[in-house]
Amino acid sequence: MNPTSSSQCPFHADAKTPAPILHPLGVWPPGPPAGLTGWSLLVRMSRDLLGTLAAWQREFGDVVHLRLWPEHDVVVADPQLARELLVTNHDALVRWERGIRVFSHVHGSSVLIAEGEAWRNKRHALNPSFTPKAVQAFIPSIAAATENALAQWPMNHERWPIESALTSLTMDVIMQMIFSSEIGDDARVAEEAVRVASAAANAEFYWPASSPEWVPWKRGKRRAIAALKDLIERQLQARLTLPDDAWPDDLLSRLLQLHRDDAMTWPLQAVRDECMTAFLAGHETTAATLVWWAWCMASNPAAQKAAREEVRQVLRGRVPTVETVSSLRYLNQTIKETLRLYPTAPVLISRRCAKPITLGSWQLPERTMFMVPVQLMHHDPRWFAEPLEFRPERFAADAPEVPRGAYLPFGAGPRVCLGQHLALVEMTVIAAMVLQRFELSAPEGMASPPPVMNVTLRPETPLRLQVATAR
Numbered sequence: 001m002n003p004t005s006s007s008q009c010p011f012h013a014d015a016k017t018p019a020p021i022l023h024p025l026g027v028w029p030p031g032p033p034a035g036l037t038g039w040s041l042l043v044r045m046s047r048d049l050l051g052t053l054a055a056w057q058r059e060f061g062d063v064v065h066l067r068l069w070p071e072h073d074v075v076v077a078d079p080q081l082a083r084e085l086l087v088t089n090h091d092a093l094v095r096w097e098r099g100i101r102v103f104s105h106v107h108g109s110s111v112l113i114a115e116g117e118a119w120r121n122k123r124h125a126l127n128p129s130f131t132p133k134a135v136q137a138f139i140p141s142i143a144a145a146t147e148n149a150l151a152q153w154p155m156n157h158e159r160w161p162i163e164s165a166l167t168s169l170t171m172d173v174i175m176q177m178i179f180s181s182e183i184g185d186d187a188r189v190a191e192e193a194v195r196v197a198s199a200a201a202n203a204e205f206y207w208p209a210s211s212p213e214w215v216p217w218k219r220g221k222r223r224a225i226a227a228l229k230d231l232i233e234r235q236l237q238a239r240l241t242l243p244d245d246a247w248p249d250d251l252l253s254r255l256l257q258l259h260r261d262d263a264m265t266w267p268l269q270a271v272r273d274e275c276m277t278a279f280l281a282g283h284e285t286t287a288a289t290l291v292w293w294a295w296c297m298a299s300n301p302a303a304q305k306a307a308r309e310e311v312r313q314v315l316r317g318r319v320p321t322v323e324t325v326s327s328l329r330y331l332n333q334t335i336k337e338t339l340r341l342y343p344t345a346p347v348l349i350s351r352r353c354a355k356p357i358t359l360g361s362w363q364l365p366e367r368t369m370f371m372v373p374v375q376l377m378h379h380d381p382r383w384f385a386e387p388l389e390f391r392p393e394r395f396a397a398d399a400p401e402v403p404r405g406a407y408l409p410f411g412a413g414p415r416v417c418l419g420q421h422l423a424l425v426e427m428t429v430i431a432a433m434v435l436q437r438f439e440l441s442a443p444e445g446m447a448s449p450p451p452v453m454n455v456t457l458r459p460e461t462p463l464r465l466q467v468a469t470a471r
């Protein structure tokens with residue numbers, strides 16, 4: 001390991017330590033030999049990004065330099081330096097232009113895509129809809145959507161397609177939040193469209209340049225994006241036919257109000273883009289996490305039993321409410337531990353520095369690219385003992401503190417996940433209601449599902465679990 005990689009011990013992040021001795025400008029951190037272009041490194045990464053980054057971390061340390069002509073990429077797997085990058089140096093960073101361009105085919109110029117002043121304005125306008133208080137007010141809708149969905153689940157099933165069922169449910173929840181409506185018959189089409197669009201985006205990330213969107217082999221991607229846009233457009237048009245006083249209190253109404261107040265800053269296209277981002281970022285991530293949570297419950301029966309007992313004691317057969325959700329502490333720990341083992345975004349969107357920055361002992365020139373492999377830090381035995389074990393107790397109030405920067409399922413700094421409070425509350429409500437009704441177990445002979453990156457981290461094949469009425 002590279003002994004100079006960390007600026008400070010992440011367990012004592014606030015303690016004053018002497019400033020590190022700086023490497024001269026032009027000296028890069030250690031890294032794998034790149035050959036002429038370094039593109040062979042890209043090929044390795046495209047085959048198994050997380051495995052490859054883990055191997056390089058073992059060989060070269062927590063800060064690794066990749067020469068990927070014409071870029072210099074620095075992989076930061078040191079908790080303290082990751083925070084220093086995302087929080088302290090936020091103003092010097094922009095997101096990787098090509099990655100963002102790929103995302104923009106679906107997300108337009110939403111808050112996920114925008115930079116600088118445009119991003120600040122959008123984030124400022126959206127924040128009030130995602131505060132803990134706003135999210136709490138939405139708990140009854142989440143519970144109602146969950147109740148409806150779970151009523152369709154069978155009492156007993158040996159291989160219930162739980163991934164698909166949870167994905168439809170999280171779509172329903174986000175549709176309620178954005179449009180006050182259900183996904184209904186659109187669920188299957190939307191699920192397939194999201195899968196196709198994500199696979200296309202994931203493949204494009206590893207090519208130095210993208211082919212134009214009109215080429216014949218991108219027909220599937222074009223159709224998928226058109227289906228998603230159509231879903232949003234139908235909701236928008238339906239709302240515009242309603243008189244203002246009949247508009248429900250949801251995200252679309254709030255966005256349309258911004259459009260009414262200032263159509264220059266908020267043209268209708270900006271409203272569509274935010275709806276698309278909220279729909280995609282808002283259901284894919286929570287669905288993926290709930291799928292992994294279901295697997296963690298099925299493969300850790302003692303933790304499942306403990307979580308169900310807590311749910312029964314706290315809820316006493318009722319649906320979760322604002323008052324009771326915060327008392328489901330152990331259940332919440334099972335979700336946090338799932339996010340540690342299976343972070344939905346195992347590598348954050350790459351950043352580029354628009355001016356020179358210093359990171360620990362490294363002086364890095366303008367235009368350096370950065371990758372933050374969150375999953376490597378989550379699985380590092382220095383920060384989490386026996387890191388591959390499912391241990392919700394790590395997040396108990398009286399457990400030793402998790403080192404700062406070592407646990408970043410929602411990112412860090414000003415571009416931290418907009419929907420993190422919504423996600424945690426939503427997943428707690430859904431998980432509680434699943435445990436109230438069902439016992440989850442792995443079908444006979446089933447091995448741990450291999451995770452694969454498809455923008456988010458998902459099981460290689462859609463997860464099916466045995467469900468039975470909870471005793």
Ligand code: HEM
Nearest residue numbers: 278281282285286289344345348349410411417418419423
């Ligand atoms: C388990 C659930 C979720 C996880 C793990 C998650 C994770 C993340 C992460 C890691 C980022 C930062 C990416 C980066 O810095 O590269 C992010 C950004 C974002 N997330 Fe989430 N997310 C979740 C749920 C949600 C939900 C429910 C919404 C609701 C709409 C949402 C909306 C967004 C948006 C809009 C951004 C971009 C924020 C910005 O750039 O200012 N996410 N999310």
